[in-house]
Amino acid sequence: MKNILFIAPPAAGKGTQSSLIEKEYHLPHISTGDLLRNASVEDSELGSYIREILSSGALVRDDIIYDLLKKRITEADCQQGYILDGFPRNVEQAEKYDEMLQELKQQLGYVIVLEIPENILAKRVTGRRICENCGAVYNLNTETEQPQQESTCDRCQGRLLQRNDDNIESFRHRYQVYMEKTKPLLDYYRQKGVLYVINGEGTVEEVHQRILAVLKGEAKHD
Numbered sequence: 273m274k275n276i277l278f279i280a281p282p283a284a285g286k287g288t289q290s291s292l293i294e295k296e297y298h299l300p301h302i303s304t305g306d307l308l309r310n311a312s313v314e315d316s317e318l319g320s321y322i323r324e325i326l327s328s329g330a331l332v333r334d335d336i337i338y339d340l341l342k343k344r345i346t347e348a349d350c351q352q353g354y355i356l357d358g359f360p361r362n363v364e365q366a367e368k369y370d371e372m373l374q375e376l377k378q379q380l381g382y383v384i385v386l387e388i389p390e391n392i393l394a395k396r397v398t399g400r401r402i403c404e405n406c407g408a409v410y411n412l413n414t415e416t417e418q419p420q421q422e423s424t425c426d427r428c429q430g431r432l433l434q435r436n437d438d439n440i441e442s443f444r445h446r447y448q449v450y451m452e453k454t455k456p457l458l459d460y461y462r463q464k465g466v467l468y469v470i471n472g473e474g475t476v477e478e479v480h481q482r483i484l485a486v487l488k489g490e491a492k493h494d
């Protein structure tokens with residue numbers, strides 16, 4: 273299986289869709305946001321730097337991302353392909369990633385972009401809740417994604433928490449960073465003939481089906 277790379281603005285459904293593909297295709301799901309959130313709990317200068325940047329909505333320094341990513345994609349479970357969610361976020365990262373792939377003798381694979389209007393993203397971001405125990409993701413603002421009880425996980429009864437950066441101020445900054453730094457990557461990957469732009473609106477299942485069409489070779493690249 274080829275690698276799958278998701279590019280999309282905050283709360284567009286990268287994590288949700290990556291988890292579905294992970295189950296179906298048995299590929300590891302690598303979220304640079306999750307790698308950073310794990311590193312942020314460390315009681316160190318690095319942990320404190322990452323915490324501060326995450327809550328502001330800015331991008332973490334490229335060298336930190338490269339170290340975390342390279343370590344992860346060279347692990348044994350990534351040798352048959354992986355799903356990358358949240359990387360690259362700017363052209364410098366994309367160029368560095370090309371170098372990494374060359375070094376590892378791997379192909380880029382599919383680059384899938386989820387397109388979705390800002391007002392829907394704002395609604396998804398403020399409604400997102402995550403189980404502190406099993407990581408299940410819910411949304412209070414979307415009927416089909418709501419938990420049965422507002423603060424309890426349906427699957428494991430764990431407590432549902434809100435991410436520090438899931439507030440409207442941080443969202444606005446993340447969205448602006450996406451438009452300025454990440455969106456130019458669409459041209460970068462379009463020129464390589466690996467870009468698939470998908471409509472990210474609709475139910476989780478509808479978006480999933482559009483992605484499956486790409487992976488089954490039923491969609492044309494942009």
Ligand code: AP5
Nearest residue numbers: 282283284285286287288304305332358396400411475476
């Ligand atoms: P990251 O964790 O990647 O955050 P993000 O890009 O802002 O994306 P999100 O995790 O918010 O959203 P998502 O698209 O995964 O949406 P989800 O599926 O959860 O990064 C966080 C921070 O880390 C960055 O701001 C930056 O500081 C740093 N960082 C990360 N990578 C970096 C990099 N490469 N370089 C530098 N810094 C980096 O869905 C959202 C909600 O919507 C959920 O509640 C879900 O249930 C719901 N939902 C999903 N799909 C649907 C649907 N179809 N209909 C209705 N509801 C839906």
